[in-house]
Amino acid sequence: MHAVHKLHEYRKSISTTTYKSRGQRVVRCPLCQLAKDYCICAISPSNQQVQTSAGFLLLMYDTEVLKPSNTGKLIADLIPDTFAFLWSRTVGNSELLAVINDEQWFPLVVFPQEYASDTRQVFTNKVECPEGKRPLFIMLDGSWREAKKMFRKSPYLDRFPMVSFDASKAIQAITDSVTSNAIGSDLVSTSSQLHNKLSPVGQDSRYTVRKTELEHQFSTAEVAARVLAMHGETNNAQILDLWFDVFNYQYQRSVCQRNKGNVKAMENYQDFIDQNF
Numbered sequence: 001m002h003a004v005h006k007l008h009e010y011r012k013s014i015s016t017t018t019y020k021s022r023g024q025r026v027v028r029c030p031l032c033q034l035a036k037d038y039c040i041c042a043i044s045p046s047n048q049q050v051q052t053s054a055g056f057l058l059l060m061y062d063t064e065v066l067k068p069s070n071t072g073k074l075i076a077d078l079i080p081d082t083f084a085f086l087w088s089r090t091v092g093n094s095e096l097l098a099v100i101n102d103e104q105w106f107p108l109v110v111f112p113q114e115y116a117s118d119t120r121q122v123f124t125n126k127v128e129c130p131e132g133k134r135p136l137f138i139m140l141d142g143s144w145r146e147a148k149k150m151f152r153k154s155p156y157l158d159r160f161p162m163v164s165f166d167a168s169k170a171i172q173a174i175t176d177s178v179t180s181n182a183i184g185s186d187l188v189s190t191s192s193q194l195h196n197k198l199s200p201v202g203q204d205s206r207y208t209v210r211k212t213e214l215e216h217q218f219s220t221a222e223v224a225a226r227v228l229a230m231h232g233e234t235n236n237a238q239i240l241d242l243w244f245d246v247f248n249y250q251y252q253r254s255v256c257q258r259n260k261g262n263v264k265a266m267e268n269y270q271d272f273i274d275q276n277f
């Protein structure tokens with residue numbers, strides 16, 4: 001069990017009513033939250049020795065962690081140092097404080113640049129950590145409305161720099177990072193073959209788990225992949241993208257929606273894992 005699994009259990013334990021999610025009658029895997037027949041835990045990247053220097057801290061809005069569609073858990077599947085807390089206006093949580101004050105970390109708030117004050121440092125291209133520190137990416141996990149509220153009302157985060165990416169350029173960046181990965185790597189054959197393996201990003205096929213405003217259409221896991229790439233961990237970014245595709249596809253199968261996920265998601269993910277571990 002990782003941090004998001006534990007937070008899920010905790011949040012469920014303090015609920016006075018049963019959280020009513022879509023397809024609430026299905027029997028779910030307690031970890032990935034997919035219907036048991038579609039469980040993806042056996043192929044989780046948590047089974048691999050992923051090399052990373054990054055950490056993530058998920059601040060989750062109220063019932064967000066209970067939503068089966070939440071993708072914050074996919075980050076924790078990949079990155080061992082992922083912490084997850086219920087958001088609160090005040091920093092009453094001593095465990096949260098201990099993480100953000102831990103000297104090994106360089107905390108960064110992941111949020112759109114236009115919300116930054118004039119004096120705030122914002123990384124928009126490459127994340128540069130001070131010598132000897134590891135980036136701790138703080139993600140505000142909830143609906144867009146909830147994320148904005150968390151950003152506004154968490155004064156204890158104001159002292160940290162921000163990381164922001166241009167959503168419109170991100171889709172191109174996904175393609176570029178994969179292509180440049182292919183050059184100089186003997187793991188993959190040609191970039192054109194690799195392109196075929198990518199999700200049909202940019203079409204509505206990818207962003208279908210939860211409808212959000214156009215500019216904020218990236219799921220939490222996809223945003224995490226973007227900042228990992230900005231930190232230079234393009235391989236991990238790609239695993240996370242592919243893992244999200246697997247989740248997205250299986251999730252839609254499990255709720256019997258008309259499936260707009262990538263039918264090759266499982267195959268693409270498995271190929272990449274086989275090549276890299």
Ligand SMILES: [Zn+2]
Binds near residue numbers: 033041
């Ligand atoms: Zn599962």
